[in-house]
Amino acid sequence: MNQPTDNTTSISLVLAGSGGSGVITAGNMLLAAAAKAGWYGLMTRSAGPQIRGGEAAALLRLSSEPVSAQPDRYDLIIALDWLNFERFADEIPLDKDTVIIGDASAAKKTPAFVTEGPARRGDIDFKSMSKAIPGGRPNMIALGTIGALIGLPEDALDAALSDALAKRGEDAIAASRAGAEAGRAIAAEMPATPKLPTPEGEKAGRWLISGNEAAGLGAIRGGVRFVAAYPITPATEILEWMSPALTKVGGVLVQAEDELASINMAIGGSYGGVPALTATSGPGLALMTEAIGLAVASEVPVVIVDVMRGGPSTGIPTKSEQSDLNMALYALPGDAPHIVVAPNSIRDCVFTTQWSVHLAEAMQTPAIVLSDQALGQAKSVIAAPADIAFFAQRETATTPAEGEEYQRYAVTASGVSPMAVPGTPGCAYTADGLEHNPRGTPSGGAKDHHIQLDKRQRKTDDFDYGQHWADQAGEGDTVVLTWGSCTGPVLEALDNLAGTEQSARMVSMRLLMPAPKEQLANALEGAKRVIVVEQTHSGQFMGYLRANIDLPKNVEHHCTPGPLPIRPGDIETLIKEGTPS
Amino acid sequence: MTAETALAPKHSPRDYKSDIKPVWCPGCGDYSVLGSITKAFSELNLDPENVAVISGIGCSSRIPAYTDCYGFHGVHGRSLPLAAGLKVARPDMTVLVASGDGDGFSIGGNHFMHACRRNVDLTYVVMDNRVYGMTKGQASPTTEPDWDNALTPGGSGISPFRPLVIALAAGANFIARGFSGDQNGTAKLLKEAIEHPGFSFVQILSPCVTFRPDQKTWKDDVHDAAVDPTDEIGRAARRLMTDDGFNTGVLYKGEREAFQPPIGEATATVADLEGKFAL
Ligand SMILES: Cc1ncc(C[n+]2csc(CCOP(=O)(O)OP(=O)(O)O)c2C)c(N)n1
Ligand code: SF4
Numbered sequence: 001m002n003q004p005t006d007n008t009t010s011i012s013l014v015l016a017g018s019g020g021s022g023v024i025t026a027g028n029m030l031l032a033a034a035a036k037a038g039w040y041g042l043m044t045r046s047a048g049p050q051i052r053g054g055e056a057a058a059l060l061r062l063s064s065e066p067v068s069a070q071p072d073r074y075d076l077i078i079a080l081d082w083l084n085f086e087r088f089a090d091e092i093p094l095d096k097d098t099v100i101i102g103d104a105s106a107a108k109k110t111p112a113f114v115t116e117g118p119a120r121r122g123d124i125d126f127k128s129m130s131k132a133i134p135g136g137r138p139n140m141i142a143l144g145t146i147g148a149l150i151g152l153p154e155d156a157l158d159a160a161l162s163d164a165l166a167k168r169g170e171d172a173i174a175a176s177r178a179g180a181e182a183g184r185a186i187a188a189e190m191p192a193t194p195k196l197p198t199p200e201g202e203k204a205g206r207w208l209i210s211g212n213e214a215a216g217l218g219a220i221r222g223g224v225r226f227v228a229a230y231p232i233t234p235a236t237e238i239l240e241w242m243s244p245a246l247t248k249v250g251g252v253l254v255q256a257e258d259e260l261a262s263i264n265m266a267i268g269g270s271y272g273g274v275p276a277l278t279a280t281s282g283p284g285l286a287l288m289t290e291a292i293g294l295a296v297a298s299e300v301p302v303v304i305v306d307v308m309r310g311g312p313s314t315g316i317p318t319k320s321e322q323s324d325l326n327m328a329l330y331a332l333p334g335d336a337p338h339i340v341v342a343p344n345s346i347r348d349c350v351f352t353t354q355w356s357v358h359l360a361e362a363m364q365t366p367a368i369v370l371s372d373q374a375l376g377q378a379k380s381v382i383a384a385p386a387d388i389a390f391f392a393q394r395e396t397a398t399t400p401a402e403g404e405e406y407q408r409y410a411v412t413a414s415g416v417s418p419m420a421v422p423g424t425p426g427c428a429y430t431a432d433g434l435e436h437n438p439r440g441t442p443s444g445g446a447k448d449h450h451i452q453l454d455k456r457q458r459k460t461d462d463f464d465y466g467q468h469w470a471d472q473a474g475e476g477d478t479v480v481l482t483w484g485s486c487t488g489p490v491l492e493a494l495d496n497l498a499g500t501e502q503s504a505r506m507v508s509m510r511l512l513m514p515a516p517k518e519q520l521a522n523a524l525e526g527a528k529r530v531i532v533v534e535q536t537h538s539g540q541f542m543g544y545l546r547a548n549i550d551l552p553k554n555v556e557h558h559c560t561p562g563p564l565p566i567r568p569g570d571i572e573t574l575i576k577e578g579t580p581s
Numbered sequence: 582m583t584a585e586t587a588l589a590p591k592h593s594p595r596d597y598k599s600d601i602k603p604v605w606c607p608g609c610g611d612y613s614v615l616g617s618i619t620k621a622f623s624e625l626n627l628d629p630e631n632v633a634v635i636s637g638i639g640c641s642s643r644i645p646a647y648t649d650c651y652g653f654h655g656v657h658g659r660s661l662p663l664a665a666g667l668k669v670a671r672p673d674m675t676v677l678v679a680s681g682d683g684d685g686f687s688i689g690g691n692h693f694m695h696a697c698r699r700n701v702d703l704t705y706v707v708m709d710n711r712v713y714g715m716t717k718g719q720a721s722p723t724t725e726p727d728w729d730n731a732l733t734p735g736g737s738g739i740s741p742f743r744p745l746v747i748a749l750a751a752g753a754n755f756i757a758r759g760f761s762g763d764q765n766g767t768a769k770l771l772k773e774a775i776e777h778p779g780f781s782f783v784q785i786l787s788p789c790v791t792f793r794p795d796q797k798t799w800k801d802d803v804h805d806a807a808v809d810p811t812d813e814i815g816r817a818a819r820r821l822m823t824d825d826g827f828n829t830g831v832l833y834k835g836e837r838e839a840f841q842p843p844i845g846e847a848t849a850t851v852a853d854l855e856g857k858f859a860l
Contacts, residue, residue: 035860207858217858221851225844226670228662245854250847254669257695261662264655268635268666271653272674274844276666294656384859387851422651422667422674425630430645430652441601442646442654 009197010063011150012071014092017080019053022139027058029160034062035208035381037156038199042067044378047318055084064197068488072569074098076193080138082109094119099191122190135175144183151195207384211375212237214349219277222357223392225251226276228265230258233317234373235307238279259284263291266302273421275392279305282324289331292366296336298431301360308372310562319563320373322484322535328368337460339367340513344487346375347382358390363459374485399426408440415458460514469516474505482533483509486566493571502575515548530555537561594619599649610761610787611641614708620768632675635664639681639715641708658688661696668701672841682709686722697751700779702839710789718792745821754779756833760803761787779839806830
């Protein structure tokens with residue numbers, strides 16, 4: 001296990017319990033309270049396979065600075081009961097300074113890794129204490145204890161509690177307050193934890209948002225007004241957020257019968273002139289690949305958000321992995337140039353999804369957005385993302401002059417041909433997945449095929465992606481090359497090493513297809529060490545890089561599958577000590 | 582029917598035909614179906630740019646390119662969701678979907694059920710020739726179990742299903758059967774189907790002269806439905822379940838409201854949405 005890193009600016013804690021014990025609710029209240037009182041924070045959740053009633057844990061990290069990664073260690077763990085708690089053992093690194101508080105009435109059930117572990121222990125009789133309060137619940141007692149231990153102001157916690165329970169009425173709020181009060185009172189008897197650092201800056205201009213909500217918002221900012229989708233973990237929250245939001249801004253969401261239908265509906269809506277999106281996870285993307293190829297051939301813009309989870313097959317639906325990369329890049333039949341982009345933080349889910357709409361619409365081709373569970377289902381306090389000027393701008397056709405003929409797939413310098421919106425007189429055409437000539441007439445001729453292949457390739461190859469192809473940070477001749485949700489831990493590691501002999505820089509790729517070969521080669525210029533970081537088992541990202549650029553012979557590779565998050569300490573150790581051989 | 586449709590048509594069927602020569606075999610029933618479709622459009626006085634013809638893959642699914650309307654020739658079996666997406670996004674368009682018994686009932690079977698249930702205002706025309714024409718003669722879900730072919734020698738051994746009964750059970754709002762040999766009669770059915778709100782399903786018996794020469798007898802087998810369309814689902818079920826598969830006409834007309842969520846009416850701005858996240 002890694003060395004604990006300097007954690008003075010953040011506090012990390014876990015609240016765990018069996019399903020229905022309300023740990024996620026309490027976690028959300030803690031995050032909201034911290035946000036209200038001026039801290040930044042990140043809450044990820046871990047859940048067992050049960051639909052309801054299984055074990056769950058809220059993992060929080062609160063700080064005076066924006067939080068970009070899960071922590072290297074935890075300061076405090078509260079387990080309302082020990083049911084299946086050992087399932088979280090791998091996900092919750094403990095050390096001698098960790099404080100673990102368990103249910104006193106079930107002390108005998110304490111798992112071995114806790115009793116035999118290094119941590120300091122405290123016990124609270126959650127059951128009897130909550131029974132003593134009419135309507136009292138253990139999770140609210142824990143809430144009060146945590147607040148007192150880490151120094152979260154009482155009024156902020158109280159306000160978050162009242163907001164969250166407003167719909168349940170005064171009695172529920174009073175009972176919860178009483179519970180929290182009791183929890184606060186007993187905190188003095190527990191081993192001490194570090195306190196939150198003093199908050200910095202103004203909370204105005206900050207948002208509390210999940211990655212999935214952020215992706216939905218980015219899509220709407222970009223102009224998406226039609227969504228068709230089929231529910232799947234961990235993407236469903238995008239849809240549940242977008243459904244009412246779209247209605248408000250004049251758009252619509254249709255629940256389809258399956259992913260084959262969702263992608264085809266989205267293509268149909270976009271063909272009708274309304275920017276369209278579907279969201280799914282790996283199994284759904286697999287079903288969509290044929291129709292994404294149709295969108296390439298018929299040149300219909302559409303955005304597909306894949307919130308990746310552990311695979312293959314049903315895999316680990318509730319946990320994160322970056323292993324759909326190959327599928328997003330290579331699964332379409334034929335030579336099918338399309339866009340693949342990846343957000344690298346919860347905040348960036350807004351930008352990258354908005355950008356993907358712009359790219360799809362500008363190039364009239366599908367864009368796949370590779371988010372993942374670690375971003376999508378995590379909630380964070382972020383600096384409000386500025387609204388960039390990207391909005392769906394499709395080049396449309398107008399009625400041709402007398403004697404002229406509209407050609408849907410006209411060969412142009414950029415490869416992009418004006419697309420007629422149905423209803424435009426004189427431009428009727430048939431969009432086709434069959435190869436065709438510039439007019440759109442089906443053609444299996446070698447010449448037409450070659451011309452249209454060139455045209456479609458040109459669209460994405462010659463487009464100016466500007467500086468958005470990657471985010472770069474840090475300094476030094478060691479370059480950490482990464483993408484997606486691995487970016488957060490890399491950034492934190494770089495931050496910790498800044499100004500030391502080991503200071504390094506990061507290139508986090510946002511544009512994956514078309515591969516930005518030149519930009520990447522330039523960014524790696526002069527690098528003495530290149531370290532590739534990804535969350536797969538087989539090294540999909542490394543394979544992709546090798547196919548597109550010359551990497552130095554001594555390239556290093558940090559490649560671990562989900563569901564364990566990559567932690568800042570992993571990267572720091574790697575930079576300091578090299579890849580273990 | 583609107584007052585407009587009573588006026589003399591301003592478009593002739595020719596206005597809806599493209600100059601692309603069909604790939605079909607001489608004598609294929611689908612030529613006549615194309616004629617019925619363009620005739621129905623002209624009788625309804627639809628402006629070609631406000632009509633979209635959507636399809637999947639198969640001989641029958643080639644129809645969009647042969648019309649001079651907006652069209653989409655998609656992938657095999659997925660014409661219905663493609664069309665539903667278009668219609669929900671663009672309720673002002675008249676959307677007709679063309680399919681075959683393989684495209685519509687086999688690979689697209691799930692979408693068929695859900696399109697009936699969803700009841701988007703579409704007209705779904707399935708040219709049923711009880712064979713996969715395009716892939717050169719395999720059994721489809723409507724093929725007789727003993728029809729001999731290379732892929733399932735001696736026949737598939739599987740009973741055909743009754744698409745009209747499935748449509749009724751799944752909630753289609755209009756169910757009719759036509760015969761490609763009766764171009765005017767089929768045009769009339771299509772006209773009615775397009776005008777009827779919600780999901781209208783029209784099965785058109787359209788012989789495949791190449792792989793099912795035995796279907797020559799269909800012209801003698803078809804007969805007009807003996808009774809008028811019913812709106813009573815129980816009667817329709819009995820009727821569709823027991824018919825011989827050759828009675829033509831409008832068989833069921835329901836009154837379910839079409840599925841069309843509002844689109845284009847904003848009550849808030851994007852900034853309003855963002856306000857919910859602000860601390
Ligand atoms: C995914 C996929 N599977 C298989 C095919 C091959 N295929 C093309 S058309 C067809 C069957 C068409 O039969 P039908 O819908 O009855 O139309 P017909 O040709 O008889 O008019 C098949 C299997 C394909 N194009 N795509
Ligand atoms: S194979 Fe059959 S269905 Fe296809 S064009 Fe020829 S006759 Fe028509």
